[in-house]
Amino acid sequence: MLEGSCCCKAVRFTVSEPPEMMATCHCSRCRKVGMSTFVFVKSDAFSLVDGHSQISVYEPEESFRYRRTFCSRCGTSLGEIGSSGDSFPVPANCFDDPLNLKVRFHEFVREKPEWAVICDDAKQFEGHPVAS
Numbered sequence: 174m175l176e177g178s179c180c181c182k183a184v185r186f187t188v189s190e191p192p193e194m195m196a197t198c199h200c201s202r203c204r205k206v207g208m209s210t211f212v213f214v215k216s217d218a219f220s221l222v223d224g225h226s227q228i229s230v231y232e233p234e235e236s237f238r239y240r241r242t243f244c245s246r247c248g249t250s251l252g253e254i255g256s257s258g259d260s261f262p263v264p265a266n267c268f269d270d271p272l273n274l275k276v277r278f279h280e281f282v283r284e285k286p287e288w289a290v291i292c293d294d295a296k297q298f299e300g301h302p303v304a305s
């Protein structure tokens with residue numbers, strides 16, 4: 174079991190199955206909310222231990238699809254915690270336990286700022302990996 178939390182520890186969660194996929198999104202939205210490197214967790218394996226009332230949801234404006242959650246006390250990005258799908262992304266930085274994973278690919282590399290240098294050999298996609 175892996176534990177994760179926000180910066181102020183108001184929001185705490187566990188994941189009973191280690192995530193299997195890690196990726197980095199370089200789009201401006203992921204960068205700004207602070208969830209560039211994320212892992213996918215299975216909804217069945219995820220449990221919120223504490224902080225349900227602290228989680229705020231940012232619903233995206235039209236044309237963007239993905240809602241984002243964050244701790245309303247400390248602002249830590251919590252990815253798509255609480256999403257209804259089979260799995261959802263959570264920022265890798267929220268995990269307190271080590272993730273035995275490496276970034277599998279980089280997406281939206283065309284939106285990457287000049288100063289962000291990719292230093293691994295993971296596959297790079299100009300946009301979304303499915304669309305590219």
Ligand SMILES: [Zn+2]
Binds near residue numbers: 181183245247248249
């Ligand atoms: Zn917090």
Ligand SMILES: [Zn+2]
Binds near residue numbers: 198199202203
């Ligand atoms: Zn993104």
